[in-house]
Amino acid sequence: MKYIKGQEKSQLTLFPDCVEYYVGEDNPVRVIDAFVDSLDLTVAGFIRTIPKETGRPSYDPKDLLKLYVYGYFNKIRSSRKLMAECTRNIELFYLLGKLTPDFRTIADFRKDNAKALKNVFRAFVKLCMNLGLYQKELLSIDGSKFRAVNSKDNTYNAGILEKKLKRIDEHIKEYLSQMDYEDKSEKNVLTPEQVKAAIQELTQRKEKYQEYLKELLEGGETQLLLTDPEARRMHSKDGFHCCYNVQTAVDKGSHLIAEYEVTNRNTDQGLLKEVSQSTKEVLEINTIEVVADKGYESREDILNCVMNGIVPNVALKYDKHERLYTIDYVEAEIRDEERNSTKPEDIQKCIAAGVLPACYESTAIEVELQEQSCLSCFTLNEDGTVTCPVGRILTKTKMRGKNTIYGSKDACRQCPNKCTDSKSHKTVSFGPETKYVPVRMYGSPSVKLNPIPENILPNPFNHTLDRKDHAPRKVVLRIKEDISKIKERMCLSEHPFGTVKWYHGAHYLLCKGKEKATAELGLSFLAYNMKRAINMVGVKKLIEAM
Template identity: 25%
Template sequence: MYKEYTMDQLFLPMDLQEDIPENHLVRVINDAVNRLDLNLFTKAYPGGGRDSYHPKMLLKVIIYAYTQRIYSSRQIAKAVRENIMFMWLAARQRPDFRTINRFRSERMKDVLETVFTAVLQFLIEENYVKLDHYFVDGTKIEANANRYTFVWGKAVVKQKMKLQERVQTLFTAIEEAEKQEDQTLNNLDLPKLREASTITSEKLEQAVHQLENKLQEKPKNKPLKKAVRLVRKDLLPRLQKYENQQETLGNRNSFSKTDPDATFMRMKEDHMRNGQLKPGYNVQIGTEDQFILSYSLHQRPTDTRCLKPHLDQVKASLGQLPGTIIADAGYGSEENYAYLESEEQRALVKYNTYHKENTKAWQQDISKFENWLYDEQEDTWTCAAGQKLLFRYESRSNTESGYEINTRHYRSFSCEGCPLKEQCTKAQGDREIKVSMEYLRLKRQAREQLKSEDGHALSVRRMHEPESVFGQIKNNRGFRRFLLRGLPKVSLEVGWLSLAHNLLKKAARDLKTKIAVQG
C-alpha cells in the first residue's frame, strides 16, 4: 500500500513560517532587519511614482542570499520564486532581478554603511562585540575586469614624452620652413611649445588653431596642410588620451581599461603560479571575535598606506576607535606608528624586522646598526670595531599623505684597514648609515608592547581573527571575484558581504549557546 498522494488537495498549515526551524539563520536576519529604524531608508526613497517594494523586505532577501552564496540578481529573483526561505522573507512577493539589482547597487549606495553600523550596534548592545580589540588585515579580491586590457603609468609617461618631442620637432620644422621662405609666423605663439615637457593638449589645441588660420591665408602650402592634418587627426587626440589616462591613474601605477578604478595587483589565487598581476581591490577589515567591525576598500596593493584612511573611516562610523589596534608587519611604518600615537591608541603592530631581531643570526650580524651603541650626548654610533660614525647632515622627505620623515646621516671617520669591514659593508669607502631616530623610538615602543604577556597573546590571536573571516568569505562562501565594477559599487559588495557575515556569525553563536545550555 502507498501513502495517500493528492496534488489537488490543500493542506494546513498554509503559513510558510511553520516549516522554518526555530533557530534557523533566516529568523536571525528577519529579527535584525525588523529592529532597524525605517527612517534609515528615507534617503534611498525620495518619493514620487508608483509604490516601491518595502526596503526591509529587499534588505532581508539580499542579506540571506549573500549568506547562501547567491550573488547574482537573477539567481536571487529565482530563489524568491522557488525557495521557501526566500518566499517567507519576501512575504510571497516577487521582485524581479532589475528591482533587486537597483536596490542593491543604487538605492542602498548612501544607506548600506549606516545599516551596517546599526546592526553592529545591536551586536554591541547584546555583548557579541565589546570594541576592546580591533584586529585589522587586508586581502585582495579580483575585479570584474579583463585581465589583459591594462594601462601602466610608466608606459603612459614614456609614450607621452615621445609624443611631446615629436610635436616639438614638427613645430620647429614648420618654423624653419617659414624662415627659409622669409615668411616668419609672427602671429603664432610657437615658442611656447619649444620645451617638450610643457606641451599640453590645451596649448597644442591653441597652436593648431592658429596654424589652421594661417592655412586659410595660404591654402596651397602643402607642408603646412600636412602638418595641421597630422596634429588634428593623430597627435592631439593621442596627447589628450595620455592626459586622461594620467588623470585616471592618479597616484597609482596601473589601471584596467574595463574597470578604471581597479589596480593590477599580485593575488594569492594564482592558477598559473607565475606571479601574474590581476586587476583587483585591496579589502581592509577589522574584526573582534571574528565579527566584522568595519570595512573599507582601497586601490593600493600594499597595506601600509591603507591603515590611516581605514581607521579614519572607523572613527567616523563608530565615533571612536576600539581599545587596542592589532596588525601584522605590513602596517609597521613610521607614519602609521606616529598616527596611532597621536590618536592615543594602544597599538600592537609589528614591523618588518620584528621576528628577525629575535634570531641569533641577526643579533650577531655586525652590519646591522641596530646592534651598535648610540651615544645620545655625542650623537654618534659606535660600530663593532669600535669606530665612531659621526653625524653629517639631516635630510627631510614627505610621504604621499604629507607625513615628514627626518633622516639623519652618519659616516665613520675611516674604515681603512678595519679587519671587520668585509663583514660590515660592501661599500668601497667608509661606512655610512641613514637613521630615522623617531622610527627607532616608535619601534622600541612597539617591541615593548608586543613582548608583554597580553601583547604576545593578542598577536597570536590575530593570526586566526581576520584571516578566518577572509577564509569564510572566499572559500566557504565562494566570493573570489567582484560582480560589479567601479569603486562605489564594489564598496557596496563588500558591505553586503560584511553584513551577511555578521548575521551568519550571530546565528552560529546563538545555536552554539543554545546547545551548550541544553547540554
C-alpha cells in the first residue's frame, strides 16, 4: 500500500483555483464578510469611508474591519501577527482579496476609529435582536478587571511620592556628611566629582517627584499613572495591578452580551444604574430586571434604579431578607394611565403616593403606605441597653449632657414598622430617671409590641405623642431577596468574562486610554457574541438576516 500523496510543489495548474472554493458554506468567515458588508461605516463614525480623488489610494475601512473582527474571532489581536496572517491564511485571502496591509496601517485603524468600533458591537446586538435571540427577561450585570498598559512601578500616589522625597533628602544628607568626613579625615572613598554627580541626579529626581505631587494635588486625583493616565491601580484576585473595571450586561436566555462599559472605578458601587440604563436603551425596552452581586451594594444607586424603571436584584450585604426604604408620602390621585406608564416621572409619582406601578407587579418590589397607628415604648434594660417597640436591642452611642443617647443602624434599617418618618436610623434619649419612652408606631406591626406602663407621661425632652413635625403617613419601599435569581448570576456573568479573558487571551489590554480600551474590548465582545450566535442559529440564518 502506498501513502496518499499531495500535489507536487513544482506542478503548475493551467486554470488557477478560485479562493472561494477553499471556504465552505458553513465557515464563520462568511458571517464576518456579510456582517461588515451590511454596515454603513459612515453612519457608524469611521474615518476615510469616502476615498479621495487624488493621492495614493488607501485601504477600504471595511477590509481593515474584517481583518480585525477575524483576528479577534481567532484569538489574534496583535497588528504584526495579523499582517503575517494576511500573507499565508487562506480565509484572509477570501476576506481581503489577498491584500496585505502593513502592521502600522492595521494598528492605526483601531486607534483612529476607537469610538466607531463600539458602534459595530451594538450593530451586531441589533442584528441578534432582530433574530429574537435576546429574551430581555433578566440581565446579569457584573464587573471584571482587565490589565492596562501600565506597570505598578510607574504608578504613584501622594503617600508614595512623599516617602520617595523623604528618602532622597536623607540620601543627599548622607552624601553631604560623607564629603565633610572625607575633608576632615583626608580619606577619599568617592571623588568630589562623583559626589556632585550623585547629588545632581538625586536633585533631578526630587524635582520630578515634586512635579508629580503638584500635578496630583492640583488635579484632585488620588493616583498618577505615567504610561496610561486613565487607568487606575486596583485590587484584583492576584494582588494590586493597573487595570480598567469593565462592566457587562449578559442576557439570561441567550448568554449574549447586551452592553458593556469601561470604567476606571476601583469598585462596582454606584455603577448599577448607569449600566442598566445604557442596556435599556440598547435593547429598546422601557423596563429591565437585573441581577448583581454584593459589590453593587449602594442604597442610593439601588433606589435610583427603582425610580427609573429598573428592578435591581442585588445580593444582600447588610440586610437579612429584604431591603427597606422610607419615602416621603406625596398625596396624589393615581390614574390607570399613570400606573401603567413606564416613564420615570410616573413611576416616581406612583411610589411616592404609595401605589405599586404596574411594571413592578410580580417582581421583588413592594410598596406599602403606612399611617401612624398604635402606641408602644422604648424600655431601658438593667444591662444598660434599650429594647425598641418591636423587640430589637439599641446600644449607647453618646452622652448629651446628663441624657444618654441610644441607637442602632442595623436594627432600624431592617425594621418593617418604624417609629419615625426619618430616612436615617432612630435615636432615643433617656434621662437619669427615665425608664420608658413612649412612641407612636407606623403601619400594623406583625410582632407583639412593648406594652406601655400605666400612668407614664411623655418626657418633654424625648418623644412626645403630639409632635406636629411627624408625618401622619409615609411610604415603605421593599425589595425582597430573590435567591434563585441571585444564584443564576454567576452562571451568566462569569462565563463571558472567562471566555474573553482566557480563551481569547484578552486578560490584558494592548491599547492605552479608556476610549481605545473600549474599542479593543468591543472587538473581543463582538467576537464572543458572534461565536455564540453562530452556535445558536447557524451561519446561513445569520447571513440571511443581514
